[in-house]
Amino acid sequence: EIVLTQSPGTLSLSPGERAxxxxxxxxxxxxxxxxxxxxxxxxxxxxxxxxxxxxxTGIPDRFSGSGSGTDFTLTISxxxxxxFVLYYCQHYGGSPFTFGQGTKLEI
Amino acid sequence: xxxxxxxxxxxxxxxxxxxxxxxxxxxxVNDYYMTWVRQAPGKGLEWVSYISNGGTIKRxxxxxxxxxxxxxxxxxxxxxxxxxxxxxxxTAVYYCARVxxxxxxxxxxxxxxxxxxxxTVSS
Numbered sequence: 001e002i003v004l005t006q007s008p009g010t011l012s013l014s015p016g017e018r019a020x021x022x023x024x025x026x027x028x029x030x031x032x033x034x035x036x037x038x039x040x041x042x043x044x045x046x047x048x049x050x051x052x053x054x055x056x057t058g059i060p061d062r063f064s065g066s067g068s069g070t071d072f073t074l075t076i077s078x079x080x081x082x083x084f085v086l087y088y089c090q091h092y093g094g095s096p097f098t099f100g101q102g103t104k105l106e107i
Numbered sequence: 108x109x110x111x112x113x114x115x116x117x118x119x120x121x122x123x124x125x126x127x128x129x130x131x132x133x134x135x136v137n138d139y140y141m142t143w144v145r146q147a148p149g150k151g152l153e154w155v156s157y158i159s160n161g162g163t164i165k166r167x168x169x170x171x172x173x174x175x176x177x178x179x180x181x182x183x184x185x186x187x188x189x190x191x192x193x194x195x196x197x198t199a200v201y202y203c204a205r206v207x208x209x210x211x212x213x214x215x216x217x218x219x220x221x222x223x224x225x226x227t228v229s230s
Binding site: 033037046047093096 | 213214218
């Protein structure tokens with residue numbers, strides 16, 4: 001089972017700034033099957049990025065993903081007020097699907 | 108537009124059983140792998156179970172194996188999760204979600220989620 005470790009646990013920034021969230025895997029992720037989700041409390045999680053770097057349909061281009069192997073990054077280039085929520089990475093190359101512990105982006 | 112709406116969450120006592128449902132619209136559950144993911148209070152997301160598009164493949168997380176049964180109802184276009192012998196560790200929001208891919212594809216990308224239903228286990 002691949003263990004995903006996100007850092008930081010909490011990230012304090014201001015609107016307009018750049019956010020960088022890291023996701024490190026305990027072993028190499030097959031075919032870069034690494035996804036990022038945004039989760040607003042009380043709402044359905046939303047797929048942002050798949051394949052480590054491909055934006056999902058309708059996701060603004062201020063969200064970008066990068067990385068390969070064991071180290072992956074989600075970058076939000078210019079933070080909007082609605083971006084201050086939770087973010088999770090996930091390995092989806094096989095079961096059990098595993099998630100990072102989450103990063104809270106706060107103002 | 109894909110929509111997944113969970114229901115059935117409740118406050119139950121340890122040892123009791125509960126059946127969660129997920130009504131789907133904008134997709135046919137028979138055409139996709141479907142999955143349940145849960146989130147305990149203050150914790151991260153934990154995959155619980157998935158069922159294949161043909162219904163022949165069902166997988167469960169080790170933490171729930173033997174107590175949970177996933178199923179689907181084609182006529183109602185819905186997904187269900189039966190949880191038996193509930194413990195406090197099962198307290199969580201349970202999310203129903205659609206999976207793109209599957210065993211033959213070698214990947215299981217969750218692309219649509221419901222808003223979740225809360226299960227609380229307490230005496």
